[in-house]
Amino acid sequence: MSYLRHTAGRGRRRNMASMTAVVETEGLTKFYGRRKGLEDLTLQIQPGEVFGYLGPNGAGKTTTIRLLLDVIRPTSGRATVLGADTRDSAVRGRIGYLPGELALEGRERAHDFLNFMADVRGGVSRGRIDELAERLDADLSIRMGQLSKGNKQKVGLIQAFMHEPELLILDEPTSGLDPLVQQEFLAMVREVRTSGRTVLMSSHVLAEVQNVADRVGIVRSGRLVAVEDVAALRERAVRHVEFHFDAPVPREAFEGLPGVRDVTVEGANLRCTIDGRPDALIKAAAKFTVVHMVSSEPDLEEIFLTYYSEEAPRAHAGA
Numbered sequence: 001m002s003y004l005r006h007t008a009g010r011g012r013r014r015n016m017a018s019m020t021a022v023v024e025t026e027g028l029t030k031f032y033g034r035r036k037g038l039e040d041l042t043l044q045i046q047p048g049e050v051f052g053y054l055g056p057n058g059a060g061k062t063t064t065i066r067l068l069l070d071v072i073r074p075t076s077g078r079a080t081v082l083g084a085d086t087r088d089s090a091v092r093g094r095i096g097y098l099p100g101e102l103a104l105e106g107r108e109r110a111h112d113f114l115n116f117m118a119d120v121r122g123g124v125s126r127g128r129i130d131e132l133a134e135r136l137d138a139d140l141s142i143r144m145g146q147l148s149k150g151n152k153q154k155v156g157l158i159q160a161f162m163h164e165p166e167l168l169i170l171d172e173p174t175s176g177l178d179p180l181v182q183q184e185f186l187a188m189v190r191e192v193r194t195s196g197r198t199v200l201m202s203s204h205v206l207a208e209v210q211n212v213a214d215r216v217g218i219v220r221s222g223r224l225v226a227v228e229d230v231a232a233l234r235e236r237a238v239r240h241v242e243f244h245f246d247a248p249v250p251r252e253a254f255e256g257l258p259g260v261r262d263v264t265v266e267g268a269n270l271r272c273t274i275d276g277r278p279d280a281l282i283k284a285a286a287k288f289t290v291v292h293m294v295s296s297e298p299d300l301e302e303i304f305l306t307y308y309s310e311e312a313p314r315a316h317a318g319a
């Protein structure tokens, strides 16, 4: 099946009247004068789903997010969020939003700002803010204008998460966060999913979302070029594998196995690359005595770039 065919067109054929989708767009298009921001986006995001929205700079991610939040209005097409038209302001309180560029300035301290936001939203305990601040290792005593980029991002995340919204829309949420805090943030996203709530998060790179997203959409030059299940991508991804046996093994036993390539045998050691499922290789290896085995994490970025690079977008379309 063509991965590229599995994209916007397929979404368009779905029943747009479906009431279950948390985010639903049809032919959503935005031109800034003559400059294209987004063209003909048809997409559905389901409840409890974490959707990674990926693309290079200027692809149209922020435009999409701003359209969903009614910060800007579409040139054509339509979108609903939590079952309501994006223009329906009543839905806003049910969404947590992290903008890509946070304008947190001034002499106010971060905790005063967050307490204010909590009051505006209602129903957010002071303990909840402290809990999130602790998890993200955020110092809320600093004045907003003096916050580092990373601390600004943490304050932005706290205000997005604190009222436990049904939908989180996060524009480049990991930007500026150190690796430990990124891990904590991803844990928070998983908790949102576990509670049946929904997340749309944008990123430049698959690696940032691959461990948390259920599906990824890839947008390029204002067009959604693919939507993929991360589990399916993982199955197709390339892995480098090494086996160490208790005695030398014949190379022929591992050559020509489905999905196995670059086979190197040196005595009792085997190295190879697997495309997709490792099943055939494991069954072949099991005929010998395995002492030790190492398998690299699947490199989804590799497959991502192979399938969706601008230069050769159809290279694997029939795979």
Ligand SMILES: Nc1ncnc2c1ncn2[C@@H]1O[C@H](COP(=O)(O)OP(=O)(O)OP(=O)(O)O)[C@@H](O)[C@H]1O
Pocket: 032, 035, 036, 037, 038, 055, 056, 057, 058, 059, 060, 061, 062, 063, 064, 100, 204
């Ligand atoms: N206010 C605006 N006026 C004119 N053009 C705009 C405006 N906002 C965005 N664009 C253009 O629309 C296109 C999509 O931009 P957008 O900000 O949505 O991309 P992005 O995927 O979020 O990129 P980045 O990762 O750099 O934030 C780009 O060509 C951009 O220059």
